[in-house]
Structure formats: structure tokens, C-alpha cells
Amino acid sequence: MANSTSSGSTKGSITHVIFDMDGLILDTEKFYTEVQEIILARYNKTFDWSLKAKMMGKKAIESARIFIEETGIDSLTPEEFLVQREDMLQSLFPTSELMPGASRLIRHLHAKGIPICVATGSHKRHFELKTQRHGELFSLMHHIVLGDDPEVKQGKPSPDIFLTAAKRFEGGPIDPQNILVFEDAPLGVCAAKSAGMSAVMVPDPRLDSSHHGGADQILSSLLDFNPSDWGLPPFEKAAS
Numbered sequence: 001m002a003n004s005t006s007s008g009s010t011k012g013s014i015t016h017v018i019f020d021m022d023g024l025i026l027d028t029e030k031f032y033t034e035v036q037e038i039i040l041a042r043y044n045k046t047f048d049w050s051l052k053a054k055m056m057g058k059k060a061i062e063s064a065r066i067f068i069e070e071t072g073i074d075s076l077t078p079e080e081f082l083v084q085r086e087d088m089l090q091s092l093f094p095t096s097e098l099m100p101g102a103s104r105l106i107r108h109l110h111a112k113g114i115p116i117c118v119a120t121g122s123h124k125r126h127f128e129l130k131t132q133r134h135g136e137l138f139s140l141m142h143h144i145v146l147g148d149d150p151e152v153k154q155g156k157p158s159p160d161i162f163l164t165a166a167k168r169f170e171g172g173p174i175d176p177q178n179i180l181v182f183e184d185a186p187l188g189v190c191a192a193k194s195a196g197m198s199a200v201m202v203p204d205p206r207l208d209s210s211h212h213g214g215a216d217q218i219l220s221s222l223l224d225f226n227p228s229d230w231g232l233p234p235f236e237k238a239a240s
């Protein structure tokens, strides 16, 4: 995938950064895919990325409803789908690994004094499991907004979660024009843009490019991010 940038974004005015978590900081989307494939097989159906694109980034119950609607599995309710996947997810999440370039970028921005936070559709119980091995890295975040936060009325693509995250920075609410969001999911990019923020998308390469619309910049990996493109302090060394 070629890296690309669209015009019209507010490059140079970025003062704050919001990170998505699943599929962006942590390589956890593969767990959701694996578990969905297992459940679909029970109903003689197969997984496809257009379904995943509609589910990624949403709150659990919202994505479960989409799963049932889109697959037409009428013998399963969204709540039962969540129960079926829970044991499998609970054993996979504690093994979560970082996505390439995530640690380097988070540590760099933190060291340069750029306020950073996380806005994830993931709820608290899953967040704790996923971040078990990464507590020190997540402690660099000024704050973390979770999908089950009472202020987040609707999941992505609603802007709720990003506007809540903008409020909670020191001196908040921060003007959305000064915020850069990193996202892997089409609905996440849509939420960031609806919030009036700039969005860098780092999509899974298997996601069809028709789902890339709306992002201000598309990257193959966080390792390819150049802070100077956005007026942020440059890395001192090239990525290794």
C-alpha cells in the first residue's frame, strides 16, 4: 500500500494526539477475527472483511448486533454471540502484543511533552486483560477513555468518544482542529472526522481500499509515521 496524504487537513496546528487501541496500539483485532471465524463455522458461514469493517471499533454490544444482522444468523441473539465468544477472548487477550511502531511513537510523543491519550471502544474488563503486559506503556497516556465510559453514549462512528477524550486533557476541551487521531478502523476514522479532528489511518492490509475514505493520511505501519508531516517534533533516529 502506498502511503498517502490528502490535502485540506490542519497540519502544523497539532498539539494533542489521541490513539485508538485495538488494531492500532495492540495487535488484538486478530483475536476478534479468529473467534468470529469459529462462531461463523458453527453456522456454516464464512468470515469476510466487509463484515469486519462494519464491526471494528464499535462497542461490544453494537458490533454484536451488526454481526447478527449482517450474517442473518437468526438462531443467535447479539447477547448470545457475546457469551459464545467470551471464553475464547478471555484466554487470548492476555497474550496481546504491540503493533509495529506503537511503542516508539508513544514514547517519542510522551518524551517531547505532547499530551497523548487512548480512546477505545473496548470496555474496562477487556481493556484490563489486553493491557496486562503493557501497563508501563499505557501509563504514559494522560488519560484513557473506554467504550463503557458513561459519557460515551454511542460508539464509533459517533464522535462521542473522541470529544470526551478532548475534554479530559489538561485545559480541555482542546479544539478538535489541534488534535490528531490514529485509527485502524473505518468507523474510527469516521468518528474522528465527525469530531472535527485530523485522522491518520493505519488499516490492516486485508481491508479493501474502498474503506480508506475520509482519512487525512493512510500509512502501512506506524513505523512510517513522520511527526514532521504534522508539525510534531521529529524522531531523533530512523526506525530500526
Ligand SMILES: O=P(O)(O)OC[C@H](O)CO
Pocket (backbone or CB within 6 Å): 020, 021, 022, 023, 032, 055, 056, 057, 058, 059, 119, 120, 121, 122, 123, 185, 188
Ligand atoms: O479499536 P478500538 O480500540 O476502538 O476497539 C474496539 C473493539 O474493542 C474492537 O474492534
Ligand SMILES: [Mg+2]
Pocket (backbone or CB within 6 Å): 020, 021, 022, 023, 024, 056, 057, 183, 184, 185, 188
Ligand atoms: Mg481499532
